[in-house]
Amino acid sequence: MTISYLVLGIIAVVILAIILIYNGIIGKFNAVDRAWASVLTQERQKNKIIPHVEQMVEKYKLHEASVLSDVTKLRSAIDGLNSDRVDAGKLAQAEKHTAGLVKGLSIAVEAYPDLKASDTYLKVMAEISEQQEQIGAAIRIFNRNVEDFNNAIQMFPGSVINNLLTRKQAINSFTDVEAQAGFDYKPNL
Numbered sequence: 518m519t520i521s522y523l524v525l526g527i528i529a530v531v532i533l534a535i536i537l538i539y540n541g542i543i544g545k546f547n548a549v550d551r552a553w554a555s556v557l558t559q560e561r562q563k564n565k566i567i568p569h570v571e572q573m574v575e576k577y578k579l580h581e582a583s584v585l586s587d588v589t590k591l592r593s594a595i596d597g598l599n600s601d602r603v604d605a606g607k608l609a610q611a612e613k614h615t616a617g618l619v620k621g622l623s624i625a626v627e628a629y630p631d632l633k634a635s636d637t638y639l640k641v642m643a644e645i646s647e648q649q650e651q652i653g654a655a656i657r658i659f660n661r662n663v664e665d666f667n668n669a670i671q672m673f674p675g676s677v678i679n680n681l682l683t684r685k686q687a688i689n690s691f692t693d694v695e696a697q698a699g700f701d702y703k704p705n706l
Contacts, residue, residue, distance in 0.1 A: 556608060
């Protein structure tokens with residue numbers, strides 16, 4: 518009778534461990550999903566600023582057609598982000614277009630000193646900078662959640678539970694190819 522209690526106890530502990538690991542994997546996947554939604558929210562918030570930038574650039578489009586083109590590319594890149602599917606590549610494109618837009622606006626300011634004094638311009642540039650900081654923070658949170666999730670499904674015993682029950686795939690973290698190109702050092706990952 519003692520052996521049967523011992524066997525039942527071991528079975529109960531194994532079942533409890535499986536449940537805890539399974540729930541951990543699902544919880545980490547949901548955290549990645551939530552973090553991706555936060556990144557998209559920040560990108561969409563930046564998209565709300567774009568009409569103000571377009572209005573300002575419209576005034577100077579005869580001289581700065583490339584800036585208006587960058588604004589349009591940024592809007593398209595942000596619209597291309599999908600809340601149903603994590604796509605770090607499309608986010609990288611949106612970030613690349615943002616960098617081009619900010620660079621173009623800086624050139625426009627140098628060319629048009631009176632634009633520099635515009636309160637609207639200063640407010641919009643401050644808002645864009647704030648949004649970029651928020652997006653950077655959201656990306657860091659996203660990458661941290663991706664790492665936790667990938668560890669949960671790739672490390673033992675989570676890998677066994679994942680292969681048997683959840684069958685979740687590893688998620689790619691966000692990387693910036695342009696930023697990587699600026700480094701001479703490349704880790705051998």
